[in-house]
Amino acid sequence: MKKGWSIFFGVVIAGITGLTAVSPWMGWWLPKNLCVFGKETDDLFYLILWIVTFFFLLTEGILVYALFRYAGEPGRRAAYFHGAFSLELIWTLVPAVILLFIAFTQVQAWNRIKVASRMPPPDQIMEVSARQFEWRVRYPTDPKFLGQDALKENASAVDSWGKEAQFDDLRVVNQIHIWEGSSVRVHLKTRDVIHSFFLPNMRIKQDALPGKTIPVWFAAEKGTANTKYNDETRKWDEPTVDCDLACAELCGWGHYKMRGKLYIHKDREDYEKWLKQAKEEQDRHAVDSAAGQP
């Protein structure tokens, strides 16, 4: 059974390597990426994956081989050496260089995604208030808050919009509406506990902190529209490609059920059409309930 132990280790290592190799084919892999910076972050993931796979196979391979070759025999004596400085130097410097290389490839992507001053000028803004246990989204309907030019021109109005709700805002729960190619700027807030705004298909995640408004940006690539107006139901269809919004920070018993959906319209016009219809529906319900209608 002595050499058998090295085979035992080898089989288990091979098994987990095999599982990793087949997983993409089984559909157990990264969700579909629809975001303009998603490819960059996915590429960084793959860079690390290949480097890590190489060192994994190398070290486990050497281990399994050594366990086989040097399985003990009575009467035999091990080699008597305490170390080798040259080896120590090599296996310190080479990993150090590789690790620093990995670190430095990551810096630009991180800054471009997360640092507020590096975010691209937005085409649309929305406020997302993460709550127990739903996403309350506030969309401006005033045209001065829509489109890159208008938003740039009215920068200080945007600031006050961010701080205080306007009477003509649209409020929707658990739905994020954007259009293909639009650079979205979310003002992320919460009023109760820490939540986390997570769009897997946009490769974006940001914790919401009580007491802070945190800017988040993402943009859907062209060709990723997942909703269109349905003339029969006179509504927009449910997204064809599931684009979930999930909470990614434990926020209480309902943490698992904060499911939102991301609707990607095909263009700005379609988005504005939705915005108008949703606003009318919101206003109509208000009127109906005031009149005592259900």
Place this chain on the structure above:
Amino acid sequence: MSSGTPHAVHAHHPGFIGKYIFSTDHKVIGIQFLFSGLIFLFIGGALAMLVRIQLGWPGAQIPILSTLFPASWGQRMDPAFYNMLFSMHASVMIFFVIIPLLAGAFGNFLIPLMIGAKDMAFPKLNMCSYWFMWPAFIVILSSFFVEGGAGASGWTSYPTVASVTMPPYPGIDFATGAEENKSLPEKTKAALFKDSPAQPAGKGQILWLVSLIFVGVSSMMGSVNYITTIINMRAPGMTLFRMPLSIWAMFITAILQAMALPVLTVALFLQLLDKTFNTTFFLPPAGLDFGNQHTAVGGGQPLLWQHLFWFYSHPAVYIMILPAMGFVSDIIATFSRKPLFGYRPMVYSLAGIAGLGFIVWGHHMFQSGMDPRLGTGFMIATIMIALPSAVKVFNWLGTVWGANIQYTTPMLNALAFVSMFVIGGLSGIFMAATPVDIAIHDTYFIVAHLHYVLFMSSLFGIFGAIYFWYPKMFGKMMSEPWGKVHFALTFVFSNCTFYPMHIIGIGLQPRRYFDWSDFGFTRHLGPLNTFISISALLLGLTQLIFVANFLFSLVWGKKSGLNPWHSNSLEWSASSPAPHGNFPVVPIVDRGPYEYASPDVEEDYQPQARNAAALSGQPVPAAH
């Protein structure tokens, strides 16, 4: 160095209580930590089994278990209960199992024996450090039975979900059970409590905080003792660079504990004050809203907790692995019958991991709302920790290269540590990379990584250490065949449990979710989740083999003799079990601990002490 202050001839003959219960003997204290740690291992494991039952079969009615759940829950698990399960699983495993076993049990047992001392520098403080755990045990166990159940805000207990006390409905005060509440019928209370949008973390959370304060004090006492003993009480000839790696690891770990724990203890007190005296350390200036209830205004910052908590909890993960690394070095050298490769680099890498460990806490907070510009600095420091870790792995490979390997149970567990730590360490690189972390933070990829370093590494290290030092503790051998069965099954089932978590993590399945099956991006991961759960249940059952082996061997195990493994360090020259006072004469150390296969002697091992032969037998009280 002197072997410690001379003490009066042992005229005291402690009764049963003084010998086995309130003992100041480091070996007894170490064994006490071992027993309590193993009991909590089973409690923490049982909690994990319940977690996996829910995740493997979400919302199902489980046979037998369903009869234990209330009818009002539909005889199923409840989401708030589920949150408590994983929160307490982690809390128990970290604070009541891994740290007490590594630092409390083996630190205590091994340090004086391996350095040639009679006992610790402060034996009474040592006894105190164990008994301080008992209030912690009682408080944490009672937290399961209070109103609202045990802490359910994660082992991380982030404000404000953990720290708020205000009631969700007027007139109902869950923290103190106000008068107006008492007149309501039980059913109404239960219904209101359950349906409230914000179940405030109540009594269970308060008890969690108190319990961990006791654990922290216990550990701080222990670390003071370990540092002092290692510096001051080494036998003549036992220079620092002749100490076994186990001792270097315990030494560096004790420094980590001494420096990091005070910060956690302070944080725990601050949250306790927020919950009981309505202070506002973690309450933001504008206050909070729950439903239509509003808290008082604050003046604090939820993020402050995270900084304080992770400033301790990141070094804590090194506290939970460094000792195991030390044990693995000693076990691998012993059963390779070959010197440890790269003694000094191994010491420096322990120090490097510990030192870097203090400046990386922000990597738990990349997505937290902390200024993202801090992310880059934390990322670079974090990625660099892979370097000393890699150096250690290469040196272990160098140790088995050219060896004459004996596949004993301790050796198999130590080899498992090495091969599994490679995976745990490499997976850490993904989350250290800030852009990649955006996607994988708070997913199962993190859960996979942490279980590979804590279960697949630390726990295999602990199993190896138990099988290895059991003869020295109890004078008996554990069964080798059953040890191997336990090892093989544990290795297979644990890989089947934790490896697929990397895959569902790449699928971005979030952690801490009661039910993943409703979301579009995780719905299809069912087969893997079920496979993990089945493997976990089999893994749990396998541990019964270990319990049986451990307990039966205490009574029926083969007598071990002094040095069944032919190992070099000083403890193997003492009797098995070692007597009070450890050594009848002061050991004189001539060499390092890894002189195996030396051409100078016929045997393939060479004990460290010149007077090794005189170190066992009945102790004679000697003035020295």
